[in-house]
Amino acid sequence: MSHPQQIHNSDILVIVPVYNESSVMVQTLTQLAGAGYQVIVVDDGSDVLVKKTIGHLPVTILRHRVNLGQGAALQTAFNYAKKKNAQVVITFDADGQHQVSDIPALLAPILQQKADIVLGSRFLHEGSAPIGFSKKMVLQIARFVNFLLSGVLLSDAHNGLRALNRQALSKIELTENRMAHASEILFETKRHQLQYCEVPVHISYTEYSKQKGQSAWDSIKILFDLVLHKLFR
Amino acid sequence: MTNIQVLLLTGVLFIGLYYLIRLKRRLLDIIILFVMVAAAVTFILWPDLTTIIAKKLNVGRGADLIFYLSILIFWFVILKLYARIRRLEQQFTAIIRNDALKNAEELDEKSK
Numbered sequence: 550m551s552h553p554q555q556i557h558n559s560d561i562l563v564i565v566p567v568y569n570e571s572s573v574m575v576q577t578l579t580q581l582a583g584a585g586y587q588v589i590v591v592d593d594g595s596d597v598l599v600k601k602t603i604g605h606l607p608v609t610i611l612r613h614r615v616n617l618g619q620g621a622a623l624q625t626a627f628n629y630a631k632k633k634n635a636q637v638v639i640t641f642d643a644d645g646q647h648q649v650s651d652i653p654a655l656l657a658p659i660l661q662q663k664a665d666i667v668l669g670s671r672f673l674h675e676g677s678a679p680i681g682f683s684k685k686m687v688l689q690i691a692r693f694v695n696f697l698l699s700g701v702l703l704s705d706a707h708n709g710l711r712a713l714n715r716q717a718l719s720k721i722e723l724t725e726n727r728m729a730h731a732s733e734i735l736f737e738t739k740r741h742q743l744q745y746c747e748v749p750v751h752i753s754y755t756e757y758s759k760q761k762g763q764s765a766w767d768s769i770k771i772l773f774d775l776v777l778h779k780l781f782r
Numbered sequence: 783m784t785n786i787q788v789l790l791l792t793g794v795l796f797i798g799l800y801y802l803i804r805l806k807r808r809l810l811d812i813i814i815l816f817v818m819v820a821a822a823v824t825f826i827l828w829p830d831l832t833t834i835i836a837k838k839l840n841v842g843r844g845a846d847l848i849f850y851l852s853i854l855i856f857w858f859v860i861l862k863l864y865a866r867i868r869r870l871e872q873q874f875t876a877i878i879r880n881d882a883l884k885n886a887e888e889l890d891e892k893s894k
């Protein structure tokens with residue numbers, strides 16, 4: 550039996566892709582930095598330099614000169630993390646829907662060496678998530694589309710909270726620049742035979758996060774990107 | 783000659799001329815261009831030829847055969863263009879990404 554690794558929060562890179570975010574981002578980043586994590590913000594070509602609003606925070610900022618999409622932003626941060634020899638990275642949304650307090654639960658399977666990649670799920674809790682019917686239906690369909698395309702059946706789809714160990718970090722290479730990256734992560738997980746698991750996480754739906762989040766129309770665009778991805782591998 | 787034939791011939795000859803000027807005068811390119819223009823001109827001047835070919839393929843009219851073939855060709859062209867756009871996007875992404883990482887590294891160096 551292998552013993553759980555010991556790890557300090559400062560050895561954990563938390564990646565936060567941002568694009569034209571409001572003050573909620575500052576709160577999120579302040580909490581993450583306050584918890585002692587190494588925070589990597591990827592400013593994906595925001596109209597106003599993110600550096601101007603969060604320059605005072607102890608975070609690293611990577612900036613795309615033009616907007617490429619969340620998938621591209623994550624991969625840029627992954628490359629940075631690889632250069633820095635990061636042991637574990639967390640991906641975390643800036644819109645305030647994720648809880649900093651969920652991070653330890655996300656890390657646990659990696660530290661116990663039970664998984665290479667841990668995916669947050671809003672549906673693993675007792676009871677149901679506070680979520681609208683149409684959103685729930687879209688996510689259910691997305692789950693099955695992901696399953697059909699990747700062979701990985703999860704309880705949630707497109708949850709932005711994930712943890713990756715070094716192995717996953719070195720294997721996963723995202724080429725989908727926009728939102729289809731969430732499914733591409735599953736393709737890569739399967740392709741490289743990475744160990745994965747899901748842990749329950751809390752999602753708080755605020756007016757802001759709903760407005761920043763994906764609409765049903767966006768999911769059609771994602772599906773289109775996925776079909777092209779499969780066609781032009 | 784009917785009006786439509788004049789219109790189509792003018793179009794084909796202009797496009798042929800345009801390509802001839804733009805091409806880098808490789809023999810193969812010029813042969814392919816010549817064959818395509820010759821075929822277009824032949825079918826415009828003697829449209830009944832297309833019907834003969836169409837009948838052999840169990841299609842009613844020559845115009846229909848050309849229509850079906852055009853759909854196939856356009857589909858192929860669109861797919862090729864999409865593949866090209868995706869390749870360009872990937873190159874573009876790599877440039878922006880390297881730029882972002884380089885800038886971050888320079889900042890890291892400075893703060894040391």
